[in-house]
Amino acid sequence: MQVAERAGVSLASTSRALHGTGASRTMVDRVRAAAAELGYSPDAIGRSLRMKRTFQVAFAVADIGNPVYVEMLTAIHEVVAPHGYRVVVMSTGPTVGTTVDLVRSLGSGFVDGLIVSPLRTDDALVEAIRQAPVPVVVIGRSLEKQGIDSVSTDSAAGLGQAVAHLVEIGRRRIGFVNGPLDTTPGAARQRGFDAATSAAAFAGDHTETERADDFTVAAGLAAARRLLARDPEAGPFDAVVAANDLLAIGVIRAAGELGLSVPRDLAVTGMDDTEIGRVFQPSLTSVSLGSADRGRAAAQLVLDRVGDAVEPARQIAIGPHLVVRESTATQEKSAR
Amino acid sequence: MQVAERAGVSLASTSRALHGTGASRTMVDRVRAAAAELGYSPDAIGRSLRMKRTFQVAFAVADIGNPVYVEMLTAIHEVVAPHGYRVVVMSTGPTVGTTVDLVRSLGSGFVDGLIVSPLRTDDALVEAIRQAPVPVVVIGRSLEKQGIDSVSTDSAAGLGQAVAHLVEIGRRRIGFVNGPLDTTPGAARQRGFDAATSAAAFAGDHTETERADDFTVAAGLAAARRLLARDPEAGPFDAVVAANDLLAIGVIRAAGELGLSVPRDLAVTGMDDTEIGRVFQPSLTSVSLGSADRGRAAAQLVLDRVGDAVEPARQIAIGPHLVVRESTATQEKSAR
DNA sequence: CGGCACTCTGGAAACGTTTCCAGAGAAGTT
DNA sequence: AACTTCTCTGGAAACGTTTCCAGAGTGCCG
Structure with a gap:
């Protein structure tokens, strides 16, 4: 930000000007001009640290090569990108154990939410998901009783x-x-x-x-x-x-x-x-x-959660059709 | 980190202990124990801010649904994941203009490198890539003369x-x-x-x-x-x-x-x-x-670049075969 | 003309790490 | 025994942002 002090104003004003909140016209113009001149764009990391938001969601599956998951990925990307969110692709690994590890690793806070479609599920995974520090949405079987957001299909x-x-x-x-x-x-x-x-x-x-x-x-x-x-x-x-x-x-x-x-x-x-x-x-x-519908629904669910925590776990079912x-x-x- | 002060030691020591660098055995044990007790894992954002590394690379294509790109994505993931890197999937959009925007957005530093496979290329894009603040590797045509790392195939x-x-x-x-x-x-x-x-x-x-x-x-x-x-x-x-x-x-x-x-x-x-x-x-x-080879090669190229900047731009050509x-x-x- | 409300600005703190630096103590050497 | 070297530890700064808070200036109303 020190670069944008070329405008001769404080950091606070710079931030406000770039976000258009509570800054005067002249201030906005001035800062915008300086920013454009320097080709400045705000640092995502600093921003994330302060806001406690990464603007990223993860999508984890066993095998990203499977066309079904590709369709989901595309749909998820389509839904979250307009909200300024990026999609991180992760692998659950073949076993339920590595999936649990993945969910636990969410603790380091590199994403704001996770969409996961596990091939296999067990109690440890359910527990890990419930304890997860960020919203997790499961695509697969319904986990209503377990109090976990999920998108399922019959x-x-x-x-x-x-x-x-x-x-x-x-x-x-x-x-x-x-x-x-x-x-x-x-x-x-x-x-x-x-x-x-x-x-x-x-x-x-x-x-x-x-x-x-x-x-x-x-x-x-x-x-x-x-x-x-x-x-x-x-x-x-x-x-x-x-x-x-x-x-x-x-x-x-x-x-x-x-x-x-x-x-x-x-x-x-x-x-x-x-x-x-x-x-x-x-x-x-x-x-x-x-598949695409399930991806979209899951993405929307995650987005809703990071927005603010609606209380009860939600289930969305997508009907199959021949x-x-x-x-x-x-x-x-x-x-x- | 304040949580891990439960071990009764300084932040500095905690960090060292968790990384195993220059800390005594007893210190390591103590901190590890406290960390395990609290289920602590270091915050990725704070770490990124300090280290100026996000441990993420982006992969950008026009249409992630295309099987060729899926193969590349899989290969890239396979190469970078063992190095602790995550993969962010992005869309270049249909036009070369949106691709340029994407490359410019790298300025906000949400990723340590970019692998991009543009369907169309023009001078503005070449210039943007050359100016990019992080390593960019192009999969597609060779950009040797332009001084850009690229993986091509004839x-x-x-x-x-x-x-x-x-x-x-x-x-x-x-x-x-x-x-x-x-x-x-x-x-x-x-x-x-x-x-x-x-x-x-x-x-x-x-x-x-x-x-x-x-x-x-x-x-x-x-x-x-x-x-x-x-x-x-x-x-x-x-x-x-x-x-x-x-x-x-x-x-x-x-x-x-x-x-x-x-x-x-x-x-x-x-x-x-x-x-x-x-x-x-x-x-x-x-x-x-x-496709997989090209993905792997590009990933390795990016990894080399973030390691430290080898001077000249490198070209890798993958031979086609029937x-x-x-x-x-x-x-x-x-x-x- | 004084006071009040309102708009705008700058200072400063905070987010959670890593790493430089200095200092303390232990161990080794002459 | 004194000095040097080495190992380990804690303090503190820095990374780049956003936002709270307070203060300054301006306009309006009584």
């Missing part, structure tokens, strides 16, 4: 929609390729599949689940090979529900290897409604979980 | 590799779907295509270029429709080079609409070697520009 219900759709187009022998069961999404989607296929209204003949090692195309391919090789007595599978668009693509590739046509011989559904699924051939029927595309088209049309 | 040569490959597998009528010419990559790739197809060694019959509005699948689809509709007298195109994997996917979709089989009727190459191209059906022959996959396979094998 992916179990979403899976139900996929199953219902397949039944509706006449598929009866439905396989399920899920990811690891010890993850939050894996567990929820298994619940959804089991519920949908054991419901009284379920009109399918046969169902079976195969578990992929993670939520990638390669794992989906391997799992689908195993699943399709099983070939139940009731007859070959005529549909596969995948827990994820990437897994679904793996399934389609496995079908190709066996000479099966999608969707004629095998209808396939994904989940997350990602760009990659939209442009794939055949384009993927997928359950949208509103988007039908070529991979479950009833008559094979332009789907090559 | 995408023109990469395009040449794609053309050479197509000629080698016997394709003679080659179309080119490029993105906007006023972007750095668009211009370079056009140069590459023109050079490759006008070279004495070029054995093709006919070439033609169609320009997409941007580097997306939708734009590639539209451009490919136009291109393939042109159908030169020499005979229909038997290969298309796309400036980008996303454009290439658009081309394949357009081919599908016309009932053309890829690669039998039409061989297609992309560029960037993205995940989406790898898992697509048919998997995409693509020129890798080493990865052949199904979309140009000579005999249609397992390609579905």
Whole structure:
């Protein structure tokens, strides 16, 4: 700031002039001129120290390469940037332990809030989040009882929609390729599949689940090979529900290897409604979980919190909805 | 820090003890114990103010949704995180003007360095970067003459590799779907295509270029429709080079609409070697520009600079290399 | 014309670190 | 035993801002 004393006024006045609060016209003009002349812009660190605000929020996920998280990141950035906030990208690491470390590190106050989407959650993490010195919003499962702000989606219900759709187009022998069961999404989607296929209204003949090692195309391919090789007595599978668009693509590739046509011989559904699924051939029927919407909602929640602490923890639920595309088209049309 | 005076020692000693520099064992133990008891972790802002280091680097691109940039981001994070650095994601905005603003905003010192990959560059931007108060590394074209650290790749040569490959597998009528010419990559790739197809060694019959509005699948689809509709007298195109994997996917979709089989009727190459191209059906022959490598190199460059200013500007070039996959396979094998 | 309210300005403190400096004590050397 | 060297500690300054507080000047009202 000493530089801006070129205007011949005090630091206090300089600060006021640059913020336009309680300074005279002439003062403002003078300081602005001096600042422009020197190409001065106020130091973010000094400002943060004084204001106890970093104007930064962190977004932490296990794998930033996953398109779902990229969509969230984009949405978060869009929401907070106009408020002068920056986004810091962090990695939760693979285990829940490193996630806890991350939350604890918030104590050093390098961000004003955190949006985190943990693959796995345990009591220690919940406790750490509750103790956190800055607002934390969890994207994933609802943590209402724990008193933590969260943005969730009913992916179990979403899976139900996929199953219902397949039944509706006449598929009866439905396989399920899920990811690891010890993850939050894996567990929820298994619940959804089991519920949908054991419901009284379920009109399918046969169902079976195969578990992929993670939520990638390669794992989906391997799992689908195993699943399709099983070939139940009731007859070959005529549909596969995948827990994820990437897994679904793996399934389609496995079908190709066996000479099966999608969707004629095998209808396939994904989940997350990602760009990659939209442009794939055949384009993927997928359950949208509103990734961008969830990102936006979480960002808004964090912003509200740093503004001032509204008392009760808030929950926002984004409804899943099915988007039908070529991979479950009833008559094979332009789907090559 | 006053909290850690619970140990009954001075601030100075506390700081030393926590950093393990020049403090006695007993002092260290005592302070560590007190710190652990209070769950204290040093304030990042105070520390930054004093040390004139934020331990943050920014990564700025036009569109963080682009898989290439995601790969770079991941690589950058991997390199800098072990050094205690955080990554701030920023948007350059669509125009070169907003990019200049971004670079200027570095004056407020919220970050120790910037990695930027601008779609377009002009003199004002070069000048702003040269004046920047913190190290800036440009990913894109080489800025050696301008005295700016940069990580580049010879995408023109990469395009040449794609053309050479197509000629080698016997394709003679080659179309080119490029993105906007006023972007750095668009211009370079056009140069590459023109050079490759006008070279004495070029054995093709006919070439033609169609320009997409941007580097997306939708734009590639539209451009490919136009291109393939042109159908030169020499005979229909038997290969298309796309400036980008996303454009290439658009081309394949357009081919599908016309009932053309890829690669039998039409061989297609992309560029960037993205995940989406790898898992697509048919998997995409693509020129890798080493996105992750470029990210890593840029991160290392920035880290070196903040360490201490090595004098001359440095240039790192990552060689392009072709990865052949199904979309140009000579005999249609397992390609579905 | 005196007092009061109001607007504007400058001084100073505070935010939480790190590091320079000096001093105290211990240990080693002649 | 005296001096030097070394290790360790505490005081204090500095980083750059914002904001509280008090004071100065001006205008308005009685």
